[in-house]
Amino acid sequence: MARAGLSSEKVVRAGADLADEVGFEQVTVSALARRLGVRVASLYSHVGGSEDLRTRIALLALDELADRASEALAGRAGKDALVAFAGAYRDFAREHPGRYAATRLRLSPEAAASGPGGRHADLTRAILRGYGLTGADQTHAVRLIGSVVHGFTSLELAGSFDHSNPPPDRTWPRILDGVDDMLRSWAG
Amino acid sequence: MARAGLSSEKVVRAGADLADEVGFEQVTVSALARRLGVRVASLYSHVGGSEDLRTRIALLALDELADRASEALAGRAGKDALVAFAGAYRDFAREHPGRYAATRLRLSPEAAASGPGGRHADLTRAILRGYGLTGADQTHAVRLIGSVVHGFTSLELAGSFDHSNPPPDRTWPRILDGVDDMLRSWAG
């Protein structure tokens, strides 16, 4: 009986890859076992079940996305930072649609607190340093950026922009220009 | 053997109600049959199966949402229209979270073409009449509005704004003010 040498991390990573290939919804313990060449029951040593598997994929994806955003932000400020941050999100979603979908999973409070929860908020907040926003204005601005970036990315991924011209690549910078203007005159 | 007197429409509507109560993901042929007091197999006379059921719920939700948006837009123009339109989306999502989630389902090209596909785009476009935008500018603007409204709504529904102050109701008008400004100086 040759061992496959699995571990929790390998299983979750394989699950994330599977999600990117067939969609997060389609990630199932059975499909993952098939892909890994083991029996279904074997995976239950590594993950707690279907729900746990999805949660762990979501946490992995959230972490990877935060890494990218963090890297994009390094050494930038103001509009530069905004464009790089938004681009990191969009690129991640296009390269890893399954992982991106996973980040939208509604996590249980404990799971959310367990790590990436605050990290994303902190990163978004970091963009705003160049705009001089504080207090409630800062919170509003964080929500604006999150809404625009997630909204656009999510609609693009869903194919909502597929059957109209010009291509979304043309719209994206226009929207970011607008958000930059908004942030510069945001203080309320 | 008393008949329940079901029909395609009743089944789909019950499915949409179920989605609002337990979440769109949890809508299953079995659960719906239980709720309707019939055997699972009986539903297969009314809908083509799990996939077809979800698609029909999505189309119903899309239609209801378009009705609301259309009503909100009637007799308004410019910022008034924008605020009413965005409010209709957000209110619909909060009153009918399951239906709103259903509208995010990736429809097959035929299903999308079958009706509500263009209706939403047309409605969003109608907002812009007050802003005097045409051609590519109009398309960009439609995408901006869609991104912001869907992004904010979706994050709010996912609970992303739950653990920070001020409440989202305070952020919403700020964002719409900003979008209004953006649209007024949009021509590019």
Add this chain to the structure above:
DNA sequence: TGTTTTGCCTAATACCTTTAGGTAGCCTAG
């Protein structure tokens, strides 16, 4: 009233999830 339609049923098959309990590779201690 007799016929057709059809709404709902039982039965059967197949797949996914999860738990219980067994077997054999691998690691480490003596």
Add this chain to the structure above:
DNA sequence: CTAGGCTACCTAAAGGTATTAGGCAAAACA
């Protein structure tokens, strides 16, 4: 270098969901 334990993987079994096939009786209609 071998005896023990750990654990990665297995088989077996039970329960839920999806789907199809075929039957019966209530409803609709002539």
